[in-house]
Amino acid sequence: MNCGAMNVAPTTSYASRSPFVSRSAASRNSKFPLLLPQAICTPQRICCFTNLSKYNSSLGSSKQQLNKWMLPLGSVVTSKSQNISTAPLTGDERIGVLLLNLGGPETLEDVQPFLFNLFADPDIIRLPRLFRFLQKPLAQFISVVRAPKSKEGYASIGGGSPLRQITDAQAEELKKSLWEKQVPAKVYVGMRYWHPFTEEAIEQIKRDGITKLVVLPLYPQFSISTSGSSLRLLESIFREDEYLVNMQHTVIPSWYQREGYIKAMTNLIEKELNTFDCPEKVVIFFSAHGVPLAYVEEAGDPYKAEMEECVDLIMEELEKRKITNSYTLAYQSRVGPVEWLKPYTDETIMELGRKGVKNLLAVPISFVSEHIETLEEIDVEYKELALKSGIEKWGRVPALGCEPTFISDLADAVIESLPYVGAMAVSNLEARQSLVPLGSVEELLATYDSKRRELPPPVTVWEWGWTRSAETWNGRAAMLAVLVLLVLEVTTGEGFLRQWGILPLFH
Numbered sequence: 077m078n079c080g081a082m083n084v085a086p087t088t089s090y091a092s093r094s095p096f097v098s099r100s101a102a103s104r105n106s107k108f109p110l111l112l113p114q115a116i117c118t119p120q121r122i123c124c125f126t127n128l129s130k131y132n133s134s135l136g137s138s139k140q141q142l143n144k145w146m147l148p149l150g151s152v153v154t155s156k157s158q159n160i161s162t163a164p165l166t167g168d169e170r171i172g173v174l175l176l177n178l179g180g181p182e183t184l185e186d187v188q189p190f191l192f193n194l195f196a197d198p199d200i201i202r203l204p205r206l207f208r209f210l211q212k213p214l215a216q217f218i219s220v221v222r223a224p225k226s227k228e229g230y231a232s233i234g235g236g237s238p239l240r241q242i243t244d245a246q247a248e249e250l251k252k253s254l255w256e257k258q259v260p261a262k263v264y265v266g267m268r269y270w271h272p273f274t275e276e277a278i279e280q281i282k283r284d285g286i287t288k289l290v291v292l293p294l295y296p297q298f299s300i301s302t303s304g305s306s307l308r309l310l311e312s313i314f315r316e317d318e319y320l321v322n323m324q325h326t327v328i329p330s331w332y333q334r335e336g337y338i339k340a341m342t343n344l345i346e347k348e349l350n351t352f353d354c355p356e357k358v359v360i361f362f363s364a365h366g367v368p369l370a371y372v373e374e375a376g377d378p379y380k381a382e383m384e385e386c387v388d389l390i391m392e393e394l395e396k397r398k399i400t401n402s403y404t405l406a407y408q409s410r411v412g413p414v415e416w417l418k419p420y421t422d423e424t425i426m427e428l429g430r431k432g433v434k435n436l437l438a439v440p441i442s443f444v445s446e447h448i449e450t451l452e453e454i455d456v457e458y459k460e461l462a463l464k465s466g467i468e469k470w471g472r473v474p475a476l477g478c479e480p481t482f483i484s485d486l487a488d489a490v491i492e493s494l495p496y497v498g499a500m501a502v503s504n505l506e507a508r509q510s511l512v513p514l515g516s517v518e519e520l521l522a523t524y525d526s527k528r529r530e531l532p533p534p535v536t537v538w539e540w541g542w543t544r545s546a547e548t549w550n551g552r553a554a555m556l557a558v559l560v561l562l563v564l565e566v567t568t569g570e571g572f573l574r575q576w577g578i579l580p581l582f583h
């Protein structure tokens with residue numbers, strides 16, 4: 077079996093399994109010409125190249141339900157000029173690509189302030205309107221309490237997150253690939269919670285006089301908590317800056333359907349399967365980072381649907397290669413007292429062990445770099461659990477990193493997005509069926525969260541007994557108690573935080 081061939085340079089979207097794109101549309105995609113950026117577009121328009129759409133209705137998570145709230149293909153949320161410009165790219169145009177990522181602590185001292193930044197983000201913890209003023213004190217409190225456990229994790233992977241190094245390398249490779257494809261672009265890295273912060277990247281973009289910017293979150297699937305949060309931040313930065321308000325930009329909100337990404341993932345899985353004695357007996361275990369259930373069921377986060385579709389596409393590609401192993405998808409890394417997307421990774425591993433599964437191949441699916449949750453949680457914790465549960469051989473597919481098929485495909489995604497800056501209703505029917513342009517950062521955010529509603533509780537009805545509902549309400553009562561204590565502490569200057577020496581950190 078040839079597992080090492082990585083030199084394919086795909087140019088088409090992989091939309092065949094999408095519930096939103098018909099199979100015939102997908103086959104037409106392959107004829108859709110790769111539009112090179114000899115076109116510039118009318119100002120301030122944006123196109124988004126996936127099926128991301130309306131998030132603000134109350135939804136279930138199934139694909140059928142999702143269909144109801146997806147924008148019709150080819151429709152677009154936009155308000156200004158509307159046609160694709162075919163004017164040649166002038167010498168004055170400077171193309172930039174902004175890679176958005178989470179960021180991670182580089183040293184153990186960084187861990188607590190990194191966690192503070194994360195928990196201070198209202199897209200990670202959104203408090204009821206009345207309590208919004210407590211966001212930062214609460215973030216401080218949670219980050220201080222969580223830091224020791226997190227530090228242990230980061231210490232065990234070498235004393236810090238490898239995320240910055242890997243993302244920088246990806247940026248460098250993407251730039252090389254773009255230049256090889258005759259697109260002289262600069263590539264920037266903007267992290268949400270640690271250096272180099274998105275604000276720093278934007279300052280550099282301004283200094284470099286970029287005129288056309290492609291915003292590319294490095295998350296294959298969209299979530300309110302990841303790409304959504306970064307776009308929210310960009311929106312606020314753009315709004316306050318005259319230069320940025322006038323700069324054309326494009327967002328690619330998710331790209332898990334792309335052929336190059338799917339093939340690159342499939343190559344890695346195929347290669348790893350071949351390290352087992354009986355590859356066909358291995359259960360392929362997709363493990364995605366979880367999100368609280370309410371994000372999907374109440375706030376309309378498309379994350380779960382995109383994840384499931386992504387797994388389908390990979391399995392379909394494996395099937396084309398005559399690989400028909402059993403597989404499962406589960407969610408890892410839950411934090412806090414609320415219910416998260418299920419099934420949980422740990423429970424599923426134990427269940428598979430009970431069912432007599434002996435060979436398991438873990439596939440991290442929600443992130444394209446190695447990070448604490450692959451290097452520690454999967455490689456150490458879940459492996460240990462699997463072996464205890466009766467699994468005899470455990471394997472793990474590496475994260476994509478700078479894998480050439482993947483990087484080349486990201487470059488293609490950027491190139492394909494360029495001519496559509498400024499486009500609204502794409503007149504070319506074929507383009508309309510493969511691309512779903514949505515609008516600027518602001519417009520994109522407005523599609524799912526215009527009212528900035530608080531994220532709803534996962535359980536609304538009280539049930540008696542030791543139930544999920546009771547646990548949730550207990551959790552909430554505890555949170556409320558902590559909030560009250562915090563308020564008292566901050567207003568009176570006396571209390572348990574001061575006694576524990578935590579309060580000085582508030583300043």
Ligand SMILES: C=CC1=C(C)c2cc3[nH]c(cc4nc(cc5[nH]c(cc1n2)c(C)c5CCC(=O)O)C(CCC(=O)O)=C4C)c(C)c3C=C
Pocket residue numbers: 178179180181191194199200222226237238239295299301302365366367368411442443446447448449
């Ligand atoms: C698609 C990927 C991710 C989603 C979705 C996501 C949601 C999410 N995460 C937290 C809380 C934490 N995440 C932490 C680290 C972390 N998260 C992701 C990715 C997603 N998070 C990555 C890649 C990393 C690791 C970065 C690194 O340093 O290597 C952490 C810190 C680590 C720890 O203490 O466990 C927390 C906390 C929430 C609450 C959430 C959704 C609401």
Ligand SMILES: [Fe+2]
Pocket residue numbers: 365409
């Ligand atoms: Fe996370």
